[in-house]
Amino acid sequence: MKKKKLTIAVTGLNNTDNPGPGVPVIRGLRESEYFDVRVIGLAYENLEPGIYMKDLVDKTYQIPYPSSGSEAFLDRIKYIHSKENLDVIIPNFDAELYSFIKAEKELADLGVRTFLPTLEQFDERAKSNLPKFGEKYGIKVPFSKTITSYADINNLRNNFDYPLLVKGKFYDAYLAYNPEQVINHFNKITAKWGVPVIIQEFIRGTEVNVVALGDGKGNTIAAVPMRKQYITDKGKAWGGITIGDENLVALTKKLIAETKWRGGMELEIIKNVNNEYYLIEINPRIPAWVYLAVGAGQNIPEALVRLAIGENVQPYKSYDIGKMFIRYSYDMIGDISQFEKLSMTGEL
Amino acid sequence: MKIKSNIAVSDNGFVFDPNTGDSYNLNNTAAEILQMLKSGKEETEIIKVFAKKYDVDETTFEQNFYDFLGMLNHYNLVEENRG
Numbered sequence: 402m403k404k405k406k407l408t409i410a411v412t413g414l415n416n417t418d419n420p421g422p423g424v425p426v427i428r429g430l431r432e433s434e435y436f437d438v439r440v441i442g443l444a445y446e447n448l449e450p451g452i453y454m455k456d457l458v459d460k461t462y463q464i465p466y467p468s469s470g471s472e473a474f475l476d477r478i479k480y481i482h483s484k485e486n487l488d489v490i491i492p493n494f495d496a497e498l499y500s501f502i503k504a505e506k507e508l509a510d511l512g513v514r515t516f517l518p519t520l521e522q523f524d525e526r527a528k529s530n531l532p533k534f535g536e537k538y539g540i541k542v543p544f545s546k547t548i549t550s551y552a553d554i555n556n557l558r559n560n561f562d563y564p565l566l567v568k569g570k571f572y573d574a575y576l577a578y579n580p581e582q583v584i585n586h587f588n589k590i591t592a593k594w595g596v597p598v599i600i601q602e603f604i605r606g607t608e609v610n611v612v613a614l615g616d617g618k619g620n621t622i623a624a625v626p627m628r629k630q631y632i633t634d635k636g637k638a639w640g641g642i643t644i645g646d647e648n649l650v651a652l653t654k655k656l657i658a659e660t661k662w663r664g665g666m667e668l669e670i671i672k673n674v675n676n677e678y679y680l681i682e683i684n685p686r687i688p689a690w691v692y693l694a695v696g697a698g699q700n701i702p703e704a705l706v707r708l709a710i711g712e713n714v715q716p717y718k719s720y721d722i723g724k725m726f727i728r729y730s731y732d733m734i735g736d737i738s739q740f741e742k743l744s745m746t747g748e749l
Numbered sequence: 750m751k752i753k754s755n756i757a758v759s760d761n762g763f764v765f766d767p768n769t770g771d772s773y774n775l776n777n778t779a780a781e782i783l784q785m786l787k788s789g790k791e792e793t794e795i796i797k798v799f800a801k802k803y804d805v806d807e808t809t810f811e812q813n814f815y816d817f818l819g820m821l822n823h824y825n826l827v828e829e830n831r832g
Contacts, residue, residue, distance in 0.1 A: 607769070628770035645755065645767035722767040723757075 404437040408485055409706060412443045413493030413689075414451025414458065419635050420728075422493040424450070425692035427457045429702035432695065436706065441485050447744050453735050460485070463747040467500040474500055475507065487513045489709045491702065493686055495571045498523060516617075516709035517664045518685050525660070526683040528568060528599045534683075538659050540652070541679045543604050543671075547597035554583050557600060566601040569594035574636065576603065604681070606673035609646065610638075611653045612687065612694050614701050616708055617663030623701045623717045624653045625694040630725070638690050638728075643697045645722040652678060665691075665705055690726060697724040750818055751828040752786045766826060773824070779817060792818070 409430060413421030423442070430438045442461035444452050452461040462481045465473045481487065490513055492501045501508075502517050509515075517523075526534055528545075535542030546553075546560060557565070557580065567586035568574045571594050575586040583600070590598050613624040626649040631640035653668060665687035671679045687701060694701050697720040707714045743749040752758075757765045762780035764773040775783060785795050796814060800807045821827050 630770065642770040644770040646769070723765060723770075 402434070404433070405435060406439070407436050407488045407706065407710070408439045408441060409436075410441040410443050410481065410485070410487050410490045411458075411493065412445075412464070412491070412497060414442050414444050414449040414461070415446065416450040416454075418633055418730075419637055420689040421449075421451075422687045422689045422691055424454065424457060425689060425695075426491055426493060426687055426702045427451070428692050429695040429700050430706065431457065433700065433703040433706075435703060439485075441481065441487065443481070443490075444743075447740060450733070452743065452749060453733050453739065461743070461749045463743065467497045471500050471503065475504055478504070478508070478513075479511065482511055482513055489514045489516075489706050491515075491687075491705065492517070495684065495686065498685060514709040514711075516705050518662060518666075522660055522662060523685050526685060528570060528682060529597055531599075531680070531682070535680060538656060540656065541677060543602035543679055543681060545599055545601040547599050548587070549596040549598070551584065551587070554580050554587065557583065561600065561602060564603050566599075566603050568599040568601055570597060570599065574601075601681070604671040604673055604679045606671040606679075609644065609649060609670050609672055610641075610688070610690070611649055611668040611670070612691050612701060613653050613657060613662075613666050613668065614704055614708075615657040615660075615662030615664065615666065616714065617661060619658045619661045620716055621654045621657045622704050622708070622714055623694065623699040624650050624657075625697055625699050625701075625720045626650060626653075627690060627693055631727070638726075640725065640727045641690055641693060643693060643720060643722055643724045646672075648678065652680075656683075665701060693724060693726040694720070696726065697721040750786060750792060750821070751789075752783065752821070753826060753828055756787075756826055758783050758787060764826070766824075769825070771824070782814065782817060783821075786821075 411423045411426055413423030415421040416424040427440050439459050442451055442458040443464045444461050445466055451458055464477050467474055492498055501515060502520050502523055505515055529547045531542050532545055564576050564578045566574055567577050567583055569590040573590055577583045577586055587598050609626060609628050611624055611626045614622040616622050626644050626646050627641045628644050629638040629641045633639050667684040667688035669682040671681055691701055699717045699720050704714050739749055755767050762775035796807055796811055799810050
C-alpha cells in the first residue's frame with residue numbers, strides 16, 4: 402500500500418521525568434501503516450528533549466505560551482503553516498487545548514486539521530466540574546470541592562476526612578494529612594496554576610488508567626486499560642502493563658457513547674477493595690504512555706490523524722493483554738550551535 | 750475451588766492475572782497444585798496425590814494446602830461461585 406504523505410505538527414516534546422505525550426505520539430505516527438509523516442515539533446522551551454531527537458522530529462519551531470495571548474499564538478501557527486504546509490496539528494498539553502479548540506475553525510479554514518473535544522466537552526470534564534459530571538453520567542467520582550482562598554481551608558473538616566488530595570486545575574496533585582499541609586500545597590499550586598484549587602476525597606485502592614479515542618459520534622475507536630507498575634515521585638507511570646479488565650473498557654465505552662467524546666482522552670480511575678470504580682480525572686488528550694497502546698495493537702495517534710483528515714475509521718476490536726512499558730532516561734549529545742540556532746531564530 | 754479461567758500459569762510457576770496486571774512467583778509444589786486445580790481436580794484428590802507422591806502425611810499437607818488455597822482466594826485468583 403502506498404502511504405499517504407502528511408505533515409503533522411506535534412506539541413509536548415518535553416520527554417522529561419514528567420513527560421509530555423509528544424514523543425510517544427510521534428513514535429506511533431512513524432510506525433503508521435497509512436502515513437509517511439513529516440513531523441514538525443512545536444516547542445515552548447529550548448530544552449524539550451524531543452527537539453533534539455532527529456530520527457523523530459524533522460524540524461522544530463518555538464511557539465509562544467498560550468498565556469501570551471491567542472493572537473500571538475495563532476500568528477505563530479500561521480507562520481509555521483506558511484513554511485511547512487501543515488496537514489494536522491496534535492496538541493498534547495491541557496493548558497494549550499483551550500486555545501487550539503477556540504482556533505479549530507480558523508485553522509481548518511487554512512487547511513490545518515485537528516481532532517479535539519468540543520469546548521463543552523472540555524469544560525464539562527474539568528476537574529472542578531467532576532462531581533456534576535459523575536452525577537450526569539452515573540459514574541462514581543470522589544467527593545470534591547473547589548477552594549480559592551486560605552479561609553476555605555479551615556472549613557474543609559466539615560466535608561472531608563484527612564488525608565485528602567489537593568489538586569491544581571491543570572496539573573499537580575498532593576496528598577495532605579492536615580490543614581498545614583493543605584496550605585503548603587495550596588501555595589505551591591496557586592503560584593503555578595492559579596485558582597481554583599480542587600480538594601478531593603482520597604480513595605484508597607489501585608490506580609488504573611485507560612487511554613481512549615472517541616470519534617465524536619459516540620463510537621469508541623480505541624481503548625486500552627493499563628495499570629501503573631512503577632510510579633515516580635511525581636506520580637507519573639515509569640512502567641505499566643496492559644490489563645484485561647472488561648469493566649474498565651465498558652465504562653470507557655459508556656462514557657464516550659454518552660458524551661460523544663471527540664479526540665483522545667485518558668481516564669484515571671481508582672478501583673477500591675470492593676471492586677468499585679471511581680473516576681478521579683479525565684484528561685482531554687492523549688497521555689504520555691500512549692505508546693503502550695501502540696505496542697498492544699492500537700495505534701491511537703494514527704487513528705486520531707485518520708479521523709482528523711476525515712477518513713472513516715473502524716473501531717479496534719482487541720489489544721494484547723500483558724504488554725508492558727518500561728521508561729528509561731537516555732543522554733543525547735547535542736551541540737551549543739543547535740541551542741544557539743533555536744534560541745536565536747526560534748527554529749531548528 | 751476453581752481457578753479463574755483467565756489466570757495464566759506457566760510451567761515454571763509464574764502466574765499472571767490479566768485482569769489486574771498482578772503477577773506471582775510460585776515454588777514447584779505450589780505450581781503443581783495450581784496446575785491441578787486449573788485442570789479441574791478436586792481438592793480431596795489433590796491431597797491424595799500429594800500424600801502418595803511425596804514424603805508427607807495427609808494432615809500436614811492438608812494444613813499447608815488449605816493455607817495456600819486461602820492465599821489464592823485472598824489474591825482474587827479463584828472464581829466467586831466455587832465449583
